[in-house]
Amino acid sequence: MTLKVNPVLELTFSSFTPAVNSAQQQAYLSHLEHGGILFLPNLGFEFAADETRFLSPDWSDGKSKNIYLSGNERHIKGAKGNVEELTAMSALIERYSQNATALIAHLLPSYMLHAKPANTSLRCVEAAGRKSSWRKDDRRLHADAFPSKPTHGERILRVFTNVNPHNKPRVWNVGEPFTDMAAKFLPKVPKYRAAQAKWLKLLGITKTLRGEYDHIMLHLHDLTKADTDYQANAPQLRFEFPANSTWVVYSDLVLHAVLSGQHMMEQTFHLPQEKLSFPAVCPKYIIEHIAKRHINC
Ligand code: SIN
Ligand code: FE
Secondary structure (H helix, E strand, O other): OOOOOOOEEEOOOOOOOOOOOHHHHHHHHHHHHOOOEEEEOOOOOOOOHHHHHHOOHHHEOOOOOOEEEOOOOOOEEOEOOOHHHHHHHHHHHHHHHHHHHHHHHHHOHHHOOOOEEEEEEEEOOOOOOOOOOHHHOOOOOEOOOOOOOOOOOOEEEEEEEEOOOOOOOEEEEEEOOHHHHHHHHHHHOOOOOHHHHHHHHHOOOOOOOOOHHHHHHHHHHHHHHHOHHHHHHOOEEEEEEOOOOEEEEEOOOOOEEEEEOOOEEEEEEEEOHHHOOOHHHOHHHHHHHHHOOOOOO
16 A cells, blocks of 8 residues: 655755755755655765775674664764775764764754764665664664664654765655654553663663653554564655665655665754654644553653
């Protein structure tokens, strides 16, 4: 079954610092917060000649699926190499981070006061054949929620750029609206238990205490991924992001699955939901509206 509304809004800009007027900024913000994707088909990210060597899965340390600079520390993780190589890799990923941040500053300047940059990654492993547990399998439709990283209601905004050097698209399925998914799966989410959340924190399974919001988001993530009937039959739209294109999305709101693609860069931002322009379409409000009660973060 396909989607009723095309969630993709195409923008022709070819620079990470596009000139955008305030009416356009408002339109982009509204589109994103309502579960749309901003797609920039003409916006690629340039590698210097001596950086193209990093477009290979061989730099992975074999433990992590991505090479990344983590939130505040900016240490490179998931990679192997000598000091020169790791320094050059870090510089490349950091430059992508600066470009992605400039893009948000130009498309959505009102976010800049509140957006907290989180991880920046380089993903050179082919997505189609990647081996992982069903829970980590991003080839299944899901809205992002991470077991060890509660967001406490903060939103997950991501900028992606396909940096494939062989013109290969990154292929996604985009799922039905979050409201429709939540209406189906919320009744199956087990009751939140504060004592269990304390144990998870004590054991180091979560970095901070998982509140009820993160409990529900994680269960929705797991329930959708585990449901083979949902995966096969839920409304979804296949979309190809060509090489040298960029897209921006609230990945905690938009159901997505990666079908194939290799070589992508990505920057995550966290935004406090109370700073968004349309709080009524945040996952928290949608969940509260369906559950008919307040949810703590
Ligand atoms: C994700 O599911 O968050 C990542 C999608 C991708 O790898 O293209
Ligand atoms: Fe995801």
